[in-house]
Amino acid sequence: xxxxxxxxxxxxxxxxxxxxxxxxxxxxxxxxxxxxxxxxxxxxxxxxxxxxxxxxxxxxxxxxxxxxxxxxxxxxxxxxxxxxxxxxxxxxxxxxxxxxxxxxxxxxxxxxxxxxxxxxxxxxxxxxxxxxxxxxxxxxxxxxxxxxxxxxxxxxxxxxxxxxxxxxxxxxxxxxxxxxxxxxxxxxxxxxxxxxxxxxxxxxxxxxxxxxxxxxxxxxxxxxxxxxxxxxxxxxxxxxxxxxxxxxxxxxxxxxxxxxxx
Amino acid sequence: xxxxxxxxxxxxxxxxxxxxxxxxxxxxxxxxxxxxxxxxxxxxxxxxxxxxxxxxxxxxxxxxxxxxxxxxxxxxxxxxxxxxxxxxxxxxxxxxxxxxxxxxxxxxxxxxxxxxxxxxxxxxxxxxxxxxxxxxxxxxxxxxxxxxxxxxxxxxxxxxxxxxxxxxxxxxxxxxxxxxxxxxxxxxxxxxxxxxxxxxxxxxxxxxxxxxxxxxxxxxxxxxxxxxxxxxxxxxxxxxxxxxxxxxxxxxxxxxxxxxxxxxxxxxxxxxxxxxxxxxxxxxxxxxxxxxxxxxxxxxxxxx
Numbered sequence: 001x002x003x004x005x006x007x008x009x010x011x012x013x014x015x016x017x018x019x020x021x022x023x024x025x026x027x028x029x030x031x032x033x034x035x036x037x038x039x040x041x042x043x044x045x046x047x048x049x050x051x052x053x054x055x056x057x058x059x060x061x062x063x064x065x066x067x068x069x070x071x072x073x074x075x076x077x078x079x080x081x082x083x084x085x086x087x088x089x090x091x092x093x094x095x096x097x098x099x100x101x102x103x104x105x106x107x108x109x110x111x112x113x114x115x116x117x118x119x120x121x122x123x124x125x126x127x128x129x130x131x132x133x134x135x136x137x138x139x140x141x142x143x144x145x146x147x148x149x150x151x152x153x154x155x156x157x158x159x160x161x162x163x164x165x166x167x168x169x170x171x172x173x174x175x176x177x178x179x180x181x182x183x184x185x186x187x188x189x190x191x192x193x194x195x196x197x198x199x200x201x202x203x204x205x206x207x208x209x210x211x212x213x214x215x216x217x218x219x220x221x222x223x224x225x226x227x228x229x230x231x232x233x234x235x236x237x238x239x240x241x242x243x244x245x246x247x248x249x250x251x252x253x254x255x256x257x258x259x260x261x262x
Numbered sequence: 263x264x265x266x267x268x269x270x271x272x273x274x275x276x277x278x279x280x281x282x283x284x285x286x287x288x289x290x291x292x293x294x295x296x297x298x299x300x301x302x303x304x305x306x307x308x309x310x311x312x313x314x315x316x317x318x319x320x321x322x323x324x325x326x327x328x329x330x331x332x333x334x335x336x337x338x339x340x341x342x343x344x345x346x347x348x349x350x351x352x353x354x355x356x357x358x359x360x361x362x363x364x365x366x367x368x369x370x371x372x373x374x375x376x377x378x379x380x381x382x383x384x385x386x387x388x389x390x391x392x393x394x395x396x397x398x399x400x401x402x403x404x405x406x407x408x409x410x411x412x413x414x415x416x417x418x419x420x421x422x423x424x425x426x427x428x429x430x431x432x433x434x435x436x437x438x439x440x441x442x443x444x445x446x447x448x449x450x451x452x453x454x455x456x457x458x459x460x461x462x463x464x465x466x467x468x469x470x471x472x473x474x475x476x477x478x479x480x481x482x483x484x485x486x487x488x489x490x491x492x493x494x495x496x497x498x499x500x501x502x503x504x505x506x507x508x509x510x511x512x513x514x515x516x517x518x519x520x521x522x523x524x525x526x527x528x529x530x531x532x533x534x535x536x537x538x539x540x541x542x543x544x545x546x547x548x549x550x551x552x553x554x555x556x557x558x559x560x561x562x563x564x565x566x
Contacts, residue, residue: 003333004318004332007332007333007336011336015369018363018366018367018369021363021366022352022363025355025363026352026354026355029354097350097352097353098346098348098350099352101346101350102344102346102351102364102411103367104314104316105314105339105342105343105344105346105412106339106367106368106415107336107337107339107340107368107369109336260316261316261317261318262317
């Protein structure tokens, strides 16, 4: 069985590109609407919460509330974009449309397909997060040079959440299943990871939990850069996000192989 | 390349405690059309998946295009084109884009794919639909596009699972004609079907499956000669039990299926004489076909 698993892994370093390009070609047809959809939500949160709540709470961690929130929204939009791409677009490609099955007739392996889907979801996360970061820089909530460091962090965040969502996709018998993932995992994470208020406001227990959340690591990478502060523990945050990208990838491979190739 | 395209040896596959494929062996020679004929649930699709390396057999050995499968299935698939039972075309794309995207899965360059697309469209008679979305195509057109898609990598072997199921007769004949064209050009085809007519028209050899076992193998004509070898009279409209005792002395064999009596008679005239004057009976005399072989071997009709 180990031999079979090895055969299902990505065949080489470039096969996945064909899957990425398939998704890109499909996205190109609706690029504008898709971008607007990905941008509208976080921007409304940013300026709605930022200005409204911002007037009440004043400054947070020595920054205006909107500037504080901006970094949280960059990471959150990356999380949402890659998660949604994986559960609401990759899942139907795998399940109802049987597109993955057709790809498996070719010289691509299951690993090539999964990697291509993850790379595509990370690309969409990158676009969404970057757009928010640019808006934040334009209105003066982030320094332009900081974007240089923020962009790779956005891409890595996208990869980690795509990988996690791929496990959910592999397990999901139907769409109903995704609601649990969103409301029991993603939404609590938003409030436990320091996206909308500092983690220090949480009880000790929840602060401990936050150490394990991928979104918290992403925000801890992105926020100090955007607010031009010294960042600590960069290697730890990058390492944690890499683990969240790599381990679920292998888990999803095990599950998808069982689902599609029995 | 050797002259054996597919070799299955003692292949068994179970799901849970249900045996789907049972000690199955057969060999498909290069350039021939080989049919897997059997009712739904006989294990045809599972065999097709195993040939592609998408399902691992529990026991037995499979070699496809000279390489062991599933161990080196990726290599084998470079020389295989697949037409699945259910269309899995990319609905977001046009006909042309479907071919482009699929060629890339084989690692072909965009330029190379664009060079072969016109001939594939011509082959599939879809030139006028090149820029139509897949959703706008009829069932027959979708099948032809799936067939064209399966040819993008210029495969040596085509694996087709129920290629004409669900098509109207006109669309079906067009697919058959296209498949004969491919055979004439030296492609090897393995197809699963539950259409006797399809198997008879296309296949050089076939294997009759029941419950995942190979119960007969040979060319359609050889199977018909060996298992039937005489004319068939179908009789409907009477009491099958009563009729069969009446004519039994004059026929080789009788099968009753539902309300139809199948008489295998070297001398059909004798049977007609016996039944003369009986009202309400309808007699149909015809040459034997694979349907009769299946009925003979399994004691039941293939469900349609």
